[in-house]
Amino acid sequence: MSHLLQEVTAKSAAAVKSALYVGVLTAGLGFALSPLVSTASAEPDDPDYFRVNMKPGASLNVRQDPSLKAKKIGSLPAEAQGIVNLGCHVGMPYLEWRNSTTAIRKVETRRKWCNIQYNGMVGWTAGQYLEADRPE
Template identity: 65%
Template sequence: MIVTSNPKTLLKAALATAIAGVVATAFASPTYAGSDEPEYFQVNMKPGGSLNIREDPTLKSTKIGTLPATAEGITNLGCHVGMPYLEWKKSTTAVRKVETRRKWCNITYNGMTGWTVGEFLEEDVAD
């Protein structure tokens, strides 16, 4: 093991470790519904609105359906935050800021399985 006190070398090593952690997190599989997440969601938005369901957890992904503002009983398959790292890296600074805060949830509803923005979902309390 080589020990160094060179600030540049230490900074490079710390940066490499941080980047490796971000990349590993970005490529990790989604977190599936567990004790911290609800088993079912309902849509929480203004009446008459709809929420897109996409093939992948990104705004650029193909739209495969919609959830009406009144949708309930949406099965939660797991959520994660942000778009895939390589896509995020190629994006503008504004898109990066939005996507860093965006929560995507993998859901099933009426035979459709896909991804939707978690911002408009809330726990669906069983009757």
């Protein structure tokens, strides 16, 4: 009976070790891939909608991912309003950013990318050209 118990214990230990290995591998892979996944969610203090803040006649590029190197999938006209905020990547919360000095906002907005939806198009755009808007 002790031989059988040792065999079961050895198999159980191997199964636990394998499960731990797979768990650690999965967690590590998820962590390693997380920068490649383009997800964001709107913070509670972020506006629900944006409008483009650019000179008339200009347009704002919309990209597949939050990067200047990402594929351009469309553009927003300077007069675009009611742009749905799906979430932004920014160094500080929106209200803190909005209440900061102009110099701090300029630095922070260069690092801000917003995931938006507009007229059926979903993509990423530079947050420095967006401002809070109310739904129509």
